[in-house]
Protein backbone atom coordinates (compact mmCIF):
# COMPACT_ATOMS: atom_id res chain seq x y z
CA UNK A 1 0.00 0.00 0.00
CA UNK A 2 1.48 3.37 -0.96
CA UNK A 3 1.35 6.42 1.24
CA UNK A 4 -1.61 8.03 -0.47
CA UNK A 5 -3.68 4.89 -0.01
CA UNK A 6 -2.55 4.65 3.57
CA UNK A 7 -3.68 8.24 4.20
CA UNK A 8 -7.00 7.57 2.55
CA UNK A 9 -7.67 4.55 4.72
CA UNK A 10 -6.64 6.41 7.86
CA UNK A 11 -8.86 9.31 6.77
CA UNK A 12 -11.79 6.95 6.30
CA UNK A 13 -11.32 5.42 9.72
CA UNK A 14 -11.23 8.85 11.32
CA UNK A 15 -14.28 9.97 9.36
CA UNK A 16 -16.25 6.89 10.38
CA UNK A 17 -15.21 7.38 13.98
CA UNK A 18 -16.30 11.03 13.80
CA UNK A 19 -19.67 10.14 12.25
CA UNK A 20 -20.28 7.46 14.88
CA UNK A 21 -19.34 9.87 17.63
CA UNK A 22 -21.71 12.54 16.26
CA UNK A 23 -24.49 9.96 16.04
CA UNK A 24 -23.94 8.75 19.62
CA UNK A 25 -23.81 12.27 21.02
CA UNK A 26 -26.93 13.18 19.02
CA UNK A 27 -28.78 10.15 20.42
CA UNK A 28 -27.72 10.97 23.98
CA UNK A 29 -29.01 14.54 23.52
CA UNK A 30 -32.32 13.23 22.20
CA UNK A 31 -32.96 10.26 24.42
CA UNK A 32 -31.16 10.98 27.69
CA UNK A 33 -30.84 9.28 30.11
CA UNK A 34 -29.81 6.28 28.06
CA UNK A 35 -27.64 3.16 28.48
CA UNK A 36 -24.75 2.18 26.23
CA UNK A 37 -26.59 -0.99 25.19
CA UNK A 38 -29.59 1.05 24.07
CA UNK A 39 -27.27 3.42 22.18
CA UNK A 40 -25.63 0.49 20.40
CA UNK A 41 -29.04 -0.83 19.36
CA UNK A 42 -30.30 2.55 18.12
CA UNK A 43 -27.08 3.47 16.30
CA UNK A 44 -26.56 -0.02 14.84
CA UNK A 45 -23.03 -0.10 16.31
CA UNK A 46 -21.18 -2.75 18.30
CA UNK A 47 -21.23 -2.36 22.09
CA UNK A 48 -17.41 -2.13 22.06
CA UNK A 49 -17.52 0.90 19.72
CA UNK A 50 -20.22 2.58 21.78
CA UNK A 51 -18.41 1.95 25.09
CA UNK A 52 -15.24 3.48 23.69
CA UNK A 53 -17.05 6.55 22.26
CA UNK A 54 -19.02 7.12 25.47
CA UNK A 55 -15.76 6.89 27.45
CA UNK A 56 -14.22 9.52 25.19
CA UNK A 57 -17.26 11.82 25.53
CA UNK A 58 -17.16 11.35 29.31
CA UNK A 59 -13.45 12.24 29.47
CA UNK A 60 -14.19 15.42 27.51
CA UNK A 61 -16.99 16.28 29.92
CA UNK A 62 -19.69 16.27 27.22
CA UNK A 63 -21.49 13.32 28.76
CA UNK A 64 -21.94 12.36 32.40
CA UNK A 65 -23.31 9.44 34.36
CA UNK A 66 -26.87 10.03 35.45
CA UNK A 67 -27.50 6.91 37.55
CA UNK A 68 -28.33 3.22 37.31
CA UNK A 69 -31.27 2.20 35.12
CA UNK A 70 -33.68 -0.74 35.49
CA UNK A 71 -32.41 -4.19 34.57
CA UNK A 72 -33.16 -5.51 31.08
CA UNK A 73 -32.54 -9.08 32.20
CA UNK A 74 -28.89 -8.80 33.25
CA UNK A 75 -26.87 -6.26 35.22
CA UNK A 76 -28.58 -2.93 35.78
CA UNK A 77 -27.01 -0.54 33.24
CA UNK A 78 -25.38 2.83 33.84
CA UNK A 79 -27.40 5.64 32.24
CA UNK A 80 -25.74 8.63 30.58
CA UNK A 81 -26.89 12.17 29.92
CA UNK A 82 -25.61 15.17 27.99
CA UNK A 83 -23.68 17.74 29.99
CA UNK A 84 -24.32 21.08 28.22
CA UNK A 85 -22.40 23.16 30.78
CA UNK A 86 -19.02 21.58 30.10
CA UNK A 87 -18.31 23.67 27.02
CA UNK A 88 -19.18 27.11 25.71
CA UNK A 89 -19.59 28.71 22.28
CA UNK A 90 -19.50 32.29 21.02
CA UNK A 91 -22.08 33.65 18.58
CA UNK A 92 -21.85 37.06 16.92
CA UNK A 93 -24.58 38.89 15.02
CA UNK A 94 -23.64 41.85 12.81
CA UNK A 95 -26.79 43.96 12.95
CA UNK A 96 -27.38 47.19 11.08
CA UNK A 97 -26.13 49.49 13.85
CA UNK A 98 -24.94 47.05 16.48
CA UNK A 99 -22.67 44.06 16.93
CA UNK A 100 -24.31 41.60 19.32
CA UNK A 101 -22.25 38.82 20.88
CA UNK A 102 -23.38 35.95 23.09
CA UNK A 103 -21.46 33.39 25.06
CA UNK A 104 -23.64 30.30 25.47
CA UNK A 105 -23.48 26.82 26.89
CA UNK A 106 -24.24 23.90 24.55
CA UNK A 107 -27.95 24.12 25.34
CA UNK A 108 -27.93 27.67 23.91
CA UNK A 109 -28.45 29.28 27.31
CA UNK A 110 -26.73 32.67 27.04
CA UNK A 111 -24.21 33.23 29.82
CA UNK A 112 -23.34 36.69 28.71
CA UNK A 113 -24.56 39.07 26.02
CA UNK A 114 -22.65 42.08 24.76
CA UNK A 115 -24.01 44.73 22.38
CA UNK A 116 -21.82 47.44 20.86
CA UNK A 117 -23.34 50.24 18.78
CA UNK A 118 -21.71 51.58 15.65
CA UNK A 119 -22.51 54.06 12.94
CA UNK A 120 -21.93 52.75 9.44
CA UNK A 121 -22.38 56.21 7.94
CA UNK A 122 -19.45 57.56 9.94
CA UNK A 123 -17.14 54.84 8.61
CA UNK A 124 -17.07 52.51 11.63
CA UNK A 125 -14.63 49.57 11.36
CA UNK A 126 -17.22 46.84 11.85
CA UNK A 127 -14.77 43.93 11.45
CA UNK A 128 -12.58 45.36 14.20
CA UNK A 129 -15.63 45.79 16.41
CA UNK A 130 -16.53 42.13 15.84
CA UNK A 131 -13.01 41.13 16.93
CA UNK A 132 -13.29 43.34 20.03
CA UNK A 133 -16.57 41.72 21.04
CA UNK A 134 -15.11 38.22 20.54
CA UNK A 135 -12.08 39.16 22.66
CA UNK A 136 -14.34 40.37 25.48
CA UNK A 137 -16.40 37.19 25.40
CA UNK A 138 -13.32 34.95 25.34
CA UNK A 139 -11.99 36.80 28.39
CA UNK A 140 -15.30 36.34 30.20
CA UNK A 141 -15.69 32.63 29.43
CA UNK A 142 -16.02 30.54 32.62
CA UNK A 143 -15.04 27.24 30.95
CA UNK A 144 -11.38 26.13 30.54
CA UNK A 145 -9.83 27.57 27.36
CA UNK A 146 -9.83 24.17 25.64
CA UNK A 147 -13.58 23.87 26.22
CA UNK A 148 -14.43 27.01 24.29
CA UNK A 149 -15.57 25.35 21.08
CA UNK A 150 -15.42 28.17 18.58
CA UNK A 151 -16.95 31.33 17.18
CA UNK A 152 -19.88 31.66 14.79
CA UNK A 153 -20.55 34.92 12.99
CA UNK A 154 -23.90 35.88 11.46
CA UNK A 155 -23.15 38.29 8.64
CA UNK A 156 -25.45 40.30 6.39
CA UNK A 157 -25.50 39.65 2.64
CA UNK A 158 -24.43 36.62 0.65
CA UNK A 159 -21.85 34.44 2.38
CA UNK A 160 -19.73 31.60 1.02
CA UNK A 161 -19.97 29.38 4.08
CA UNK A 162 -17.17 27.03 3.06
CA UNK A 163 -14.62 29.82 2.67
CA UNK A 164 -16.07 32.09 5.36
CA UNK A 165 -16.20 34.94 2.87
CA UNK A 166 -18.87 37.64 2.70
CA UNK A 167 -19.31 37.58 -1.07
CA UNK A 168 -21.55 40.62 -1.22
CA UNK A 169 -23.16 42.84 1.32
CA UNK A 170 -24.64 45.87 -0.38
CA UNK A 171 -25.36 48.00 2.67
CA UNK A 172 -21.96 47.38 4.27
CA UNK A 173 -20.11 47.76 0.98
CA UNK A 174 -18.41 44.37 1.44
CA UNK A 175 -17.25 42.45 -1.62
CA UNK A 176 -15.39 39.16 -1.10
CA UNK A 177 -14.50 40.09 2.46
CA UNK A 178 -12.52 37.12 3.93
CA UNK A 179 -14.10 37.56 7.36
CA UNK A 180 -13.22 34.09 8.66
CA UNK A 181 -9.53 34.41 7.78
CA UNK A 182 -9.26 37.92 9.21
CA UNK A 183 -10.69 36.70 12.53
CA UNK A 184 -8.70 33.45 12.45
CA UNK A 185 -5.50 35.52 12.49
CA UNK A 186 -6.54 36.97 15.83
CA UNK A 187 -8.07 33.97 17.61
CA UNK A 188 -6.90 30.42 18.06
CA UNK A 189 -10.42 29.05 17.69
CA UNK A 190 -12.46 27.51 14.86
CA UNK A 191 -14.42 30.31 13.17
CA UNK A 192 -17.52 29.91 11.03
CA UNK A 193 -19.37 32.57 9.08
CA UNK A 194 -22.90 32.29 7.70
CA UNK A 195 -25.72 34.58 6.60
CA UNK A 196 -27.71 36.07 9.44
CA UNK A 197 -30.99 34.67 8.12
CA UNK A 198 -29.48 31.16 8.01
CA UNK A 199 -28.19 31.38 11.58
CA UNK A 200 -31.57 32.71 12.70
CA UNK A 201 -33.13 29.61 11.11
CA UNK A 202 -30.54 27.25 12.66
CA UNK A 203 -30.95 28.72 16.14
CA UNK A 204 -34.73 28.75 16.03
CA UNK A 205 -34.88 25.23 14.54
CA UNK A 206 -32.56 23.83 17.21
CA UNK A 207 -33.57 25.73 20.32
CA UNK A 208 -36.46 28.05 19.49
CA UNK A 209 -39.88 28.17 17.86
CA UNK A 210 -38.91 25.63 15.18
CA UNK A 211 -37.58 22.95 17.52
CA UNK A 212 -38.63 19.53 16.24
CA UNK A 213 -40.46 21.08 13.24
CA UNK A 214 -39.23 19.60 9.92
CA UNK A 215 -40.00 22.41 7.45
CA UNK A 216 -39.37 25.98 8.50
CA UNK A 217 -38.93 29.27 6.65
CA UNK A 218 -37.24 31.94 8.72
CA UNK A 219 -37.56 35.46 7.32
CA UNK A 220 -35.30 38.15 8.70
CA UNK A 221 -36.15 41.81 8.29
CA UNK A 222 -33.35 44.26 8.87
CA UNK A 223 -31.54 46.69 6.64
CA UNK A 224 -32.25 44.07 3.97
CA UNK A 225 -34.42 40.97 3.81
CA UNK A 226 -33.47 37.31 3.53
CA UNK A 227 -34.76 33.89 4.49
CA UNK A 228 -33.23 30.75 5.97
CA UNK A 229 -34.97 27.65 4.67
CA UNK A 230 -35.05 24.35 6.54
CA UNK A 231 -36.36 21.39 4.56
CA UNK A 232 -36.78 18.03 6.26
CA UNK A 233 -34.71 19.27 9.16
CA UNK A 234 -31.75 20.41 7.06
CA UNK A 235 -30.76 23.95 6.19
CA UNK A 236 -31.02 24.38 2.43
CA UNK A 237 -28.35 26.75 1.13
CA UNK A 238 -28.37 26.02 -2.59
CA UNK A 239 -25.21 25.35 -4.62
CA UNK A 240 -24.29 29.08 -4.66
CA UNK A 241 -25.30 29.78 -1.06
CA UNK A 242 -27.98 31.98 -2.58
CA UNK A 243 -31.13 30.11 -1.49
CA UNK A 244 -33.51 32.32 0.44
CA UNK A 245 -32.54 35.58 -1.24
CA UNK A 246 -36.15 36.71 -1.22
CA UNK A 247 -35.51 40.46 -1.07
CA UNK A 248 -36.28 41.05 -4.71
CA UNK A 249 -39.61 39.28 -4.97
CA UNK A 250 -42.06 41.72 -6.59
CA UNK A 251 -44.70 42.78 -4.06
CA UNK A 252 -45.95 46.04 -5.60
CA UNK A 253 -45.64 46.66 -9.35
CA UNK A 254 -46.38 50.36 -8.75
CA UNK A 255 -43.82 50.64 -5.98
CA UNK A 256 -40.66 52.79 -5.98
CA UNK A 257 -37.45 51.73 -7.69
CA UNK A 258 -35.18 49.31 -5.86
CA UNK A 259 -31.38 49.49 -5.97
CA UNK A 260 -31.51 46.34 -8.14
CA UNK A 261 -33.21 48.37 -10.87
CA UNK A 262 -36.67 46.83 -10.59
CA UNK A 263 -39.72 48.39 -8.95
CA UNK A 264 -41.60 47.42 -5.80
CA UNK A 265 -39.27 44.66 -4.54
CA UNK A 266 -39.96 43.20 -1.09
CA UNK A 267 -36.69 44.73 0.10
CA UNK A 268 -37.70 48.18 -1.17
CA UNK A 269 -41.05 48.04 0.63
CA UNK A 270 -40.30 46.19 3.86
CA UNK A 271 -36.59 46.61 4.80
CA UNK A 272 -36.27 48.71 7.94
CA UNK A 273 -35.05 51.99 6.36
CA UNK A 274 -37.91 51.94 3.84
CA UNK A 275 -40.58 51.43 6.48
CA UNK A 276 -39.24 54.57 8.14
CA UNK A 277 -39.14 56.33 4.77
CA UNK A 278 -42.84 55.61 4.17
CA UNK A 279 -43.76 56.85 7.62
CA UNK A 280 -41.74 60.05 7.19
CA UNK A 281 -43.39 60.69 3.83
CA UNK A 282 -46.85 60.26 5.37
CA UNK A 283 -46.03 62.64 8.21
CA UNK A 284 -44.62 65.24 5.85
CA UNK A 285 -47.95 65.12 4.04
CA UNK A 286 -49.62 66.03 7.33
CA UNK A 287 -50.62 62.76 9.04
CA UNK A 288 -51.30 63.03 12.78
CA UNK A 289 -49.13 60.88 15.04
CA UNK A 290 -47.32 60.83 18.37
CA UNK A 291 -44.16 60.24 16.33
CA UNK A 292 -44.02 63.97 15.58
CA UNK A 293 -43.51 64.91 19.25
CA UNK A 294 -41.18 61.99 19.72
CA UNK A 295 -38.60 63.58 17.39
CA UNK A 296 -39.60 67.18 18.22
CA UNK A 297 -40.71 67.75 14.65
CA UNK A 298 -37.40 66.58 13.12
CA UNK A 299 -39.18 63.90 11.08
CA UNK A 300 -36.08 62.56 9.33
CA UNK A 301 -34.93 61.14 12.67
CA UNK A 302 -37.81 58.67 12.81
CA UNK A 303 -36.69 55.02 12.93
CA UNK A 304 -38.49 51.72 12.55
CA UNK A 305 -38.05 51.01 16.25
CA UNK A 306 -39.95 54.21 17.06
CA UNK A 307 -42.73 53.32 14.63
CA UNK A 308 -43.08 49.80 16.04
CA UNK A 309 -43.16 51.17 19.58
CA UNK A 310 -45.77 53.79 18.69
CA UNK A 311 -47.85 51.12 16.91
CA UNK A 312 -47.81 48.93 19.98
CA UNK A 313 -48.82 51.89 22.11
CA UNK A 314 -51.88 52.28 19.87
CA UNK A 315 -50.77 55.19 17.62
CA UNK A 316 -53.12 54.75 14.67
CA UNK A 317 -50.81 56.23 12.04
CA UNK A 318 -47.94 53.97 13.18
CA UNK A 319 -50.34 51.01 13.13
CA UNK A 320 -51.28 51.90 9.54
CA UNK A 321 -47.62 51.95 8.52
CA UNK A 322 -47.01 48.56 10.12
CA UNK A 323 -50.17 47.09 8.60
CA UNK A 324 -49.14 48.31 5.17
CA UNK A 325 -45.74 46.67 5.75
CA UNK A 326 -47.54 43.47 6.76
CA UNK A 327 -49.52 43.51 3.50
CA UNK A 328 -46.35 43.64 1.40
CA UNK A 329 -44.65 41.03 3.54
CA UNK A 330 -47.76 38.83 3.35
CA UNK A 331 -47.63 38.82 -0.47
CA UNK A 332 -44.04 37.50 -0.43
CA UNK A 333 -44.65 34.97 2.34
CA UNK A 334 -47.79 33.65 0.61
CA UNK A 335 -45.62 32.97 -2.44
CA UNK A 336 -43.10 31.07 -0.30
CA UNK A 337 -45.85 29.11 1.45
CA UNK A 338 -47.38 28.07 -1.89
CA UNK A 339 -43.94 27.11 -3.23
CA UNK A 340 -42.43 25.28 -0.25
CA UNK A 341 -45.43 24.19 1.89
CA UNK A 342 -43.66 24.83 5.26
CA UNK A 343 -45.00 23.84 8.67
CA UNK A 344 -43.86 27.09 10.18
CA UNK A 345 -42.82 30.59 9.14
CA UNK A 346 -40.76 32.53 11.65
CA UNK A 347 -40.48 36.28 11.08
CA UNK A 348 -37.54 37.85 12.86
CA UNK A 349 -35.45 40.97 12.96
CA UNK A 350 -35.65 44.08 15.09
CA UNK A 351 -38.78 45.30 13.28
CA UNK A 352 -40.87 42.36 14.30
CA UNK A 353 -40.07 42.25 17.97
CA UNK A 354 -42.30 45.15 18.81
CA UNK A 355 -44.67 44.94 15.89
CA UNK A 356 -47.78 42.88 16.65
CA UNK A 357 -49.88 44.77 14.02
CA UNK A 358 -47.39 43.76 11.33
CA UNK A 359 -47.60 40.04 12.18
CA UNK A 360 -51.39 40.00 12.31
CA UNK A 361 -51.75 41.67 8.90
CA UNK A 362 -49.15 39.31 7.43
CA UNK A 363 -51.12 36.31 8.68
CA UNK A 364 -54.35 37.63 7.12
CA UNK A 365 -52.74 38.27 3.74
CA UNK A 366 -51.06 34.85 3.72
CA UNK A 367 -54.38 33.16 4.49
CA UNK A 368 -56.05 35.05 1.61
CA UNK A 369 -53.35 34.37 -0.96
CA UNK A 370 -52.42 30.71 -0.38
CA UNK A 371 -53.96 27.39 -1.29
CA UNK A 372 -56.11 26.10 1.60
CA UNK A 373 -53.93 23.22 2.84
CA UNK A 374 -50.51 24.95 2.94
CA UNK A 375 -52.10 28.21 4.07
CA UNK A 376 -53.75 26.55 7.06
CA UNK A 377 -50.69 24.51 7.94
CA UNK A 378 -48.15 27.32 7.97
CA UNK A 379 -48.15 28.99 11.38
CA UNK A 380 -46.57 32.46 11.37
CA UNK A 381 -44.75 33.35 14.57
CA UNK A 382 -41.98 35.59 15.93
CA UNK A 383 -38.66 34.01 17.02
CA UNK A 384 -38.69 32.39 20.44
CA UNK A 385 -35.07 33.34 21.09
CA UNK A 386 -35.90 37.04 20.76
CA UNK A 387 -33.53 39.72 19.64
CA UNK A 388 -30.50 37.51 20.27
CA UNK A 389 -31.81 34.76 17.96
CA UNK A 390 -29.29 35.28 15.11
CA UNK A 391 -26.37 35.42 17.57
CA UNK A 392 -27.55 32.28 19.35
CA UNK A 393 -28.00 30.78 15.88
CA UNK A 394 -24.39 31.64 15.04
CA UNK A 395 -23.35 29.73 18.16
CA UNK A 396 -25.61 26.88 16.99
CA UNK A 397 -23.78 26.85 13.66
CA UNK A 398 -20.52 26.16 15.52
CA UNK A 399 -22.18 23.31 17.44
CA UNK A 400 -23.40 21.66 14.22
CA UNK A 401 -20.03 22.12 12.49
CA UNK A 402 -18.11 20.73 15.48
CA UNK A 403 -20.36 17.65 15.79
CA UNK A 404 -22.10 18.72 18.99
CA UNK A 405 -25.61 18.85 17.58
CA UNK A 406 -27.37 16.43 15.24
CA UNK A 407 -27.19 17.98 11.76
CA UNK A 408 -30.65 16.73 10.84
CA UNK A 409 -32.62 18.83 13.26
CA UNK A 410 -36.05 17.28 12.77
CA UNK A 411 -34.81 14.01 14.23
CA UNK A 412 -34.57 15.73 17.56
CA UNK A 413 -37.08 14.71 20.18
CA UNK A 414 -39.61 17.57 20.48
Ligand SMILES: [Zn+2]
Nearest residue numbers: 248258260265
Ligand atom coordinates in the same frame (compact mmCIF):
# COMPACT_ATOMS: atom_id res chain seq x y z
ZN1 LIG B 1 -34.86 44.78 -5.95
